[in-house]
Amino acid sequence: MALASGVRFAARALLRPWALLRGTTLGRTEPAAGGGGDGARRFGSQRVLVEPDAASGVAVMKLRNPPVNALSLELLTELVISLEKLENDKTFRGVILTSDCPRVFCAGLDLTEICGRNPAHCAEYWKAMQELWLRTYLSSLVLVAAINGACPAGGCIIALSCDCRVLADNPKYRIGLNETLLGIIAPFWLKDTYVNTIGHRASEQALQLGSLFPPAEALQVGLVDQVVPEDQVQSTALSEMARWLAVPDHARQLTKNMMRKATADRLLRQRDADTQNFVSFVCRDSIQKSLQAYLEKLRQRKG
Numbered sequence: 001m002a003l004a005s006g007v008r009f010a011a012r013a014l015l016r017p018w019a020l021l022r023g024t025t026l027g028r029t030e031p032a033a034g035g036g037g038d039g040a041r042r043f044g045s046q047r048v049l050v051e052p053d054a055a056s057g058v059a060v061m062k063l064r065n066p067p068v069n070a071l072s073l074e075l076l077t078e079l080v081i082s083l084e085k086l087e088n089d090k091t092f093r094g095v096i097l098t099s100d101c102p103r104v105f106c107a108g109l110d111l112t113e114i115c116g117r118n119p120a121h122c123a124e125y126w127k128a129m130q131e132l133w134l135r136t137y138l139s140s141l142v143l144v145a146a147i148n149g150a151c152p153a154g155g156c157i158i159a160l161s162c163d164c165r166v167l168a169d170n171p172k173y174r175i176g177l178n179e180t181l182l183g184i185i186a187p188f189w190l191k192d193t194y195v196n197t198i199g200h201r202a203s204e205q206a207l208q209l210g211s212l213f214p215p216a217e218a219l220q221v222g223l224v225d226q227v228v229p230e231d232q233v234q235s236t237a238l239s240e241m242a243r244w245l246a247v248p249d250h251a252r253q254l255t256k257n258m259m260r261k262a263t264a265d266r267l268l269r270q271r272d273a274d275t276q277n278f279v280s281f282v283c284r285d286s287i288q289k290s291l292q293a294y295l296e297k298l299r300q301r302k303g
């Protein structure tokens with residue numbers, strides 16, 4: 001399913017050379033753990049490890065940006081590039097998205113990318129966040145989120161952009177859009193994704209309260225599709241992938257597009273306005289103060 005040319009153009013314009021080259025090993029492959037035959041060679045970059053299995057047509061894509069997979073500009077860029085590489089390789093039909101960092105799937109936006117940063121940087125950063133959401137939400141691949149850690153805010157939206165979600169049954173691994181707890185709000189396309197997943201009333205309440213759901217509640221509200229013991233998350237994600245890949249790709253992709261295009265188009269139609277809204281909102285003194293205070297609180301927690 002081709003993204004609108006505008007998005008592809010935006011992706012290429014966005015993927016500035018430096019972001020690709022800074023400490024990455026893009027394009028370099030190395031033998032996957034445990035060897036394996038042809039097509040089992042890992043590739044990716046410094047912050048995204050891709051373990052492809054050509055035989056099954058499934059790749060495991062691991063976020064590797066310690067300590068918490070905060071969505072830095074580089075991680076956003078490398079995720080888009082890795083996903084595009086797999087989408088362009090017709091060997092692959094599905095991707096399992098998971099974390100290489102212990103206890104955390106993804107901590108959401110890297111707050112240091114918007115705290116104390118100038119409007120131009122915030123705009124560039126937000127365009128990268130938009131691009132990753134569009135790329136995952138509209139992907140022609142089957143995307144299964146193997147959620148093996150905490151999954152707040154931006155991490156939750158990446159998981160919700162996948163076709164299904166398997167969450168480890170650990171009460172510390174909470175998932176949800178908690179923006180209001182930081183004094184900010186989720187943009188409309190995060191709200192739309194939430195509503196499309198758990199319904200309007202559940203989203204209205206969870207967004208206002210900034211709810212972070214433990215596994216049992218996340219399952220009950222429909223935020224995740226399965227909750228399994230931590231050591232069964234990856235195997236369950238593989239079984240779920242097999243279920244989805246049993247469906248002919250073209251029919252499934254057309255159906256996914258039918259279900260998601262209107263939501264994605266809403267952002268595509270007003271991408272610049274959304275970026276301007278984001279920048280003017282987060283650059284307000286009051287919002288900057290809230291975000292700084294939140295970051296401080298995070299840093300003091302370990303003290």
Ligand SMILES: CCCCCCCC/C=C/C=C/CC(=O)SCCNC(=O)CCNC(=O)[C@H](O)C(C)(C)COP(=O)(O)OP(=O)(O)OC[C@H]1O[C@@H](n2cnc3c(N)ncnc32)[C@H](O)[C@@H]1OP(=O)(O)O
Nearest residue numbers: 070107108109110111150152153154187277278281298299
């Ligand atoms: C008109 C309106 C228009 C629209 C406007 C839109 C407005 C903006 C829209 C925003 C959408 C935002 C979505 C987001 O993603 S905001 C980010 C939300 N994320 C969180 O709240 C998660 C915060 N982190 C945690 O809860 C924990 O770190 C956790 C992920 C549970 C892991 O806990 P633990 O394992 O105990 O690790 P630590 O808390 O000790 O953290 C380790 C270090 O990492 C730093 N950290 C954590 N999270 C972030 C982050 N998101 N960004 C940057 N840095 C982060 C933390 O400070 C520690 O740092 P240090 O080692 O230096 O102390």
